[in-house]
Amino acid sequence: MTQIPARPFGFPLARDRVALVIIDMQRDFVEPGGFGASLGNDVRPLQAIVPTVARLLAGFRAAGLPIFHTREAHRPDLSDCPPAKRLRGAPALRIGDPGPMGRVLIKGAPGCEIIPVLTPLPDEPVIDKPGKGAFYATDLGDQLAARGITQLVCAGVTTEVCVQTTMREANDRGFECLLATDATESYFPSFKAAAIEMIVAQGGIVGWATDTDAILGAING
Numbered sequence: 186m187t188q189i190p191a192r193p194f195g196f197p198l199a200r201d202r203v204a205l206v207i208i209d210m211q212r213d214f215v216e217p218g219g220f221g222a223s224l225g226n227d228v229r230p231l232q233a234i235v236p237t238v239a240r241l242l243a244g245f246r247a248a249g250l251p252i253f254h255t256r257e258a259h260r261p262d263l264s265d266c267p268p269a270k271r272l273r274g275a276p277a278l279r280i281g282d283p284g285p286m287g288r289v290l291i292k293g294a295p296g297c298e299i300i301p302v303l304t305p306l307p308d309e310p311v312i313d314k315p316g317k318g319a320f321y322a323t324d325l326g327d328q329l330a331a332r333g334i335t336q337l338v339c340a341g342v343t344t345e346v347c348v349q350t351t352m353r354e355a356n357d358r359g360f361e362c363l364l365a366t367d368a369t370e371s372y373f374p375s376f377k378a379a380a381i382e383m384i385v386a387q388g389g390i391v392g393w394a395t396d397t398d399a400i401l402g403a404i405n406g
């Protein structure tokens with residue numbers, strides 16, 4: 186078994202049971218002129234990780250390992266968006282409102298699409314999720330079980346919201362999760378740093394963390 190150097194200790198990679206999950210690299214979160222930017226967030230840190238996420242994606246493709254993509258995406262009638270989610274957030278622009286790239290986080294809107302450079306291949310499932318976590322109200326768990334996957338390498342945005350929520354959901358379901366620290370980002374640097382510390386705290390209470398070079402070195406080595 187290959188050990189990937191990681192915090193809080195080496196990640197015990199099982200090549201036949203690992204998948205990459207790229208979370209919510211959507212135009213509305215990452216691009217200038219999208220939903221995230223229109224709320225006043227600086228999207229430059231999110232743009233800066235795009236080449237690293239692309240490298241991680243290419244590495245998994247080259248190794249022939251499974252890849253899943255997620256999108257935070259709601260039905261046009263918002264029947265999958267409870268008031269607790271719809272009515273909170275910045276009042277200026279909420280989920281379902283007409284935004285700069287179409288209706289915010291609604292399936293089919295241009296802003297809801299994954300950024301072009303990370304476009305999924307036809308055999309890479311895209312999980313549309315109405316929650317922050319990728320397991321809630323989706324068939325991700327069933328899809329992973331069907332392929333015998335028990336380990337997840339996680340990347341994407343934002344670290345402390347959808348990435349961390351997904352890792353917590355996965356950890357509770359028995360998955361071993363490794364966060365690619367340079368392939369995830371937040372609008373708030375201190376939140377990203379804190380999320381990484383929360384994940385690896387107490388002997389890896391949520392999972393492991395390391396960088397993309399360490400992951401690619403192990404899977405392509």
Ligand code: C5J
Nearest residue numbers: 209257342343346347
């Ligand atoms: C947020 C996400 N931050 N993908 N979504 O609302 O992290």
